Structure formats: structure tokens, C-alpha cells
Amino acid sequence: MRTDDFDFDLPREFVAQHPVRPRDAARLLDVGATLSDRHVHDLPDLLRPGDVAVFNDTRVIPARLFGHRDTVKVEATLHKPADGNGDGARWRAFARPGKRLRPGDTIAFDGGLNAAVEEKLEGGEVVLRFDRSGEELLDALETAGAMPLPPYIRRESGPDPRDREDYQTVFAQAPGAVAAPTAGLHFTERLLDALDRRGVKRVTVTLHVGAGTFLPVKADDPRDHPMHAEAGEIGDEAARTINEARAAGGRVVAIGTTALRLLETAAGEDGRLPAFAGESEIFILPGYRFKVVDLLFTNFHLPRSTLFMLVCAFAGTERMKQAYEHAKAAGYRFYSYGDACLLHPAETA
Template sequence: MKTSDFYYELPEELIAQDPLEDRSSSRLLCLNRETGDIRHGHFRDILQELLPGDCLVVNDTKVIPARLYGRKSGTDALVEILLLKRRENDIWETLVKPGKKCRPGAEIVFGDGILRGEVLDVVDDGNRLIQFRYEGIFEEILDQLGEMPLPPYITHKLKDKNRYQTVYAKNEGSAAAPTAGLHFTEELLKEVERLGVKIAHVTLHVGLGTFRPVKVEDVSEHHMHSEFYVVEEDQARMINDTKASGGRVIAVGTTSCRTLESATGEDSILKAGSGWTEIFIYPGYQFRMIDGLITNFHLPESTLIMLVSAFAGKEHVLRAYEEAVKEKYRFFSFGDAMLIL
């Protein structure tokens, strides 16, 4: 299977640069994964698609303001740092630009010295391990100095940091938002529960590996970077009970999907626990847990469009994307949504 099999034409003006005023007013394309039938609506119409006894599974990770700008000690050169993975003792794996100027031993100063970082080592893909030093609480300093790590295709400045968080974001640790969840408001979630639909929470801290371009032509040779996930005991029970009683498990986003599929055994039972996953889902994959998927529209040739194609069939998905382009849907992180059942 080739990476180029997942290409589609996207006019640049359809890339959403700003979130909508009302989260739930985004458009919704409903795709029947068996027949390929397509229907158009708005996100709040999702209430008409859900059934009592279903279970929505959301990813409650919280994006940290992970983009920092500092100056290199000695030269005063501007350095941009993106926090990727927290290690022990205030050491982070980071993406540094320009990396060549930040060799081991280099010191970077942020915000007039309230935060300092020393480059310890160069690891996979040129990422840097940086030891941070500060007084006080790291999260508070980060909140003061950091910016939300918006994807490179978003060029507009984000006015409100909370618009790149889901309303249920709780566990800090992501370098990117689980964007399918951005469409839900608290009111809409209450209406979902009033329908008799359960809402279960899992956590997967989204790393940049999710968005890393596939650079090999043979899909099977692509390697996913690992991401940390947690499934609590009570949430696993709720999801397993849904399956046992004939309800549908609907993943809100590719990150929830990857968490569920990583933690579900061959017996189709979801196991509580935590760990690192490198699961790469592309056509041919046999799903163990999910019956439905809410997702945004993804980049051509990305691992995310491959996952969606694995669930709904490549032909159905590419035809739906073609239809979305024709109907001028908004694409990517701040764009419109798709429901696949």
C-alpha cells in the first residue's frame, strides 16, 4: 500500500485558520461506512445519530502552552523550543529551532531569566533533551511564557488559549489538541447524556508524531512515535459494559480510537492501565473495540487519513473528502467534523 494512495487535492482557502464562535455550529458530514452514503448537517445534529445505550469515548488530555521563545546565552540568538515529552527531574525532550545552534552544553534563557534550560543531549530525529531550572511552579511559569503549539498550517494568532482545548480537558501533557472534541460544548454533552448515551474518558497525550509526515512510499515502513495513554478501571468497565449490552462504542477522535485499540486485547475486552503506544492503524487493520468514529478532516497522505480509511474504507473516505471539498467544508484542526457509523 502506497502513501500516495491517500492523496487528495485541497484548496488552501479551505484550511480553517480560526475556531468558530460557537463550537457546535461547525458542519458535520455523516458517512455510512458500509454503503458509503453521505449526509450533511451541523455538529449539534449528532444528537439524532446517537442511540440510548451508546458510549462516546473522549480524550481528556490537556494541551500545555508548549511553545517557548528564548535567547541563547552568549550569542543572544533567538531560539524556539517545543516541549514534546516530560522526562524525570525537569528534563524534557524538545524540538529546537534552529537546532544547529543548540549543541549539548548550550544554555537558553527565557523571560528575563525566570526560566533557563541547558541542552543535555541530542536524541532521536535531532530532538534535544533540555534540563530546565526555575523557582516556583513549572506549570505556572509555562502558562506565563508559553504559547499554544498550533500546527504549522495555522498562521493566525490564537486570541483565546482555551479555544485549542476541549471543554473536558483535564490531564496536562499534550503538544497538540485532540481536535475532534473541540466541537462539543458543555450543553451539548449534557444533552448527549440526557439521551441515555454514556460518556467515558481516556487519556492519550498527543505528541507531534501524530502529525509527522509519512516520508516512505510503502505505508508499512512508517514508524509511529510513542505516546502515553491511561485507561482508568471504572472507564474500562463502562466501555466493556456498553459492548456487552449491545451498545455502540464511538471514539471521539483518532487519539481516543488509538487508545482504545491499543488497550483492547484479542478477546475484545478493554484493559485498564497505562503505557506507551506506537500503534499505527492503516487499511487492513482489524478493529477490536470501536463501532463509530467522530473525527475532523485530515491532511493528505497523513497517518490520520490512513486510520480513517482503515475504519471506513479508502474509497468511501476519499469520496467523502472529495464531497467535502466540493461543499467547501473547513479542514484540519479548527475545521468541520465527520461522523462515521
């Protein structure tokens, strides 16, 4: 297996810079035995009564900060709590200009938020200790920070004030992510109601998405890629609902790769799901045997990325390459603000 096996060409004009409105008007490619062009609002028709849809309810924090150290302008993007959870004052961050920062420096960010540089790491990464923690820090970020949009969203006009709403799911509850669970961005209250009427059960789990989700695989062999860890939780009620649905013949529909990764991390070899609280660093490559997820609703992903490798593992590498070529020819929009696909497992495609 080579990383080059998961490469494909994608001209820049296919990368969505803004979402469609309404959210559920985005296009949906149904990838099964055939390829079918639909829209996201058609999803209830593609599911069955008794299926259970699993949503990630993490909430994106405004993790992009601007400030200065003396006369030097500084930009920092928080990407992971340094102490294993988001309750503390210490965060790992990508900083620019990282080379000009030193341990002991104090950065004054917009909105009256201050942080000390505790440690310098590789690649412009630093550990920051803020002058507050917990809810107080999260409240300050809401005032001082901007949404941490992916690096491939590049607008001449810069960030859009609407990103605060656009880059957040309508069911976001638990603050802690520094990247959105982008499959969930397509859902509206109208679509959620339609799923309910269809008889599709809905549960939420939490996986705090980190900036590592955007990191390219640089190793020639993807198995040599160090996978990032993300904190997650599955509650008792969600686990029980999923287990009962599976026992009754319902399918588990992961809304996004983040929900899938958390479910597959927690599931036993028999597919039974317990309650879970901990970190997920599972790296799913072709050859992986899925234990609990039957369908995957997801966006279109970056070439050579861990997420494209995951969807290839789920639906088949050649099948996914065919689907992506079809999507390009049909004018689908790619990545976080783009369109979506519904993937059936390789053995049924």
C-alpha cells in the same frame, strides 16, 4: 500498499485558521451508506441510547517557548518528555535555530524559565533540562509558553490570545499533551448535556498527544514509517462502563483518533477492555481489524498522514476519498479548527 494511495489535493483555502463559534455549530459529515450533511449539534440524533462516547481528557500545555542563548533568539516547541512522563525536567523539543545550539548551552526563556541543552538530535531536535520539574514546571509553562498550534495554522497576525481557550477541550483535565485531541474541540457543555439526555453514556480516557501526530509519512511504503509513542491511561471505571455498554448492545463511539488508538491498543482480541496505563504506538492501516470501536467522530486530516490512513482503515479508502471530495465541493473546513465527520465502519457503510 503505497503512501501515494493516501494522497489528495487540498488547496490552502480549505484549511481553517480559526474555529467557528459556538464550537458545536461546526459542520458534520455523516459518512455511512450515504453522505449526509449535518452539524455537530446534531450528533445526539445520530447516536442511540445505550451507546458510550469515549473522550480524551488530556490537557494541552503551552509548549511553545521563546527565549535567547546569549544574543541568539531561540524558539523551542516541547513535544515529548525525555524520561517517559511529564513529571521530570527533561523534554525533547524542536528548536530553531537548532544548528547554533550546542550541548551545555543555557537558554533563557521568557517568564524566567531556564533550560540547558543536554543533547542534540537530528532535524533540529534537542533534549532540554529545565531548572524545575513537575507541577512547578507546568506552572512556569503557563506563564512563559504559547499554545503549540499545528504548522498549517499560519496567520499573518500571528498567534491569537483566544487560542489558549480555543485549542483546549472543555473537558480537559490531565496536563501533558502538546497537541489537542481536535475532535473534542467541537464539544460544548450544551452538547454534552444533550448526549446525556439522549441516554448516551460518557467516559474519559487520557492519551497525551505528541507533536508526532503532525509528522508526514515520508516512506514510499507506509509500513516502513516509524510510529511515535504516546502515554495513555484507561481507568477501571471507564473500562467497566465500556464493557457493560457493549455487552448490552451499545456501540463504542470514539471521539477522535486519539481515543480510538488508545482503546484499540488496550483491547483484547475479544474486544474486552481492561484498565490500562502505558504507551500507545499502534499504527492502524487498511486491513486492520477493529476490536472495540464501532463509530468514530473525527476531524478532516492531512493527506499522506497516519491519521488519514487510520480513517481509511476504519471506513474504507475509496469511501473516505469520496467523502473528502464531497467535503471540498460542499465547502467544509479542514484540520484542527475545521469541521468534523462521523464515520461508520467499512462493512456497514
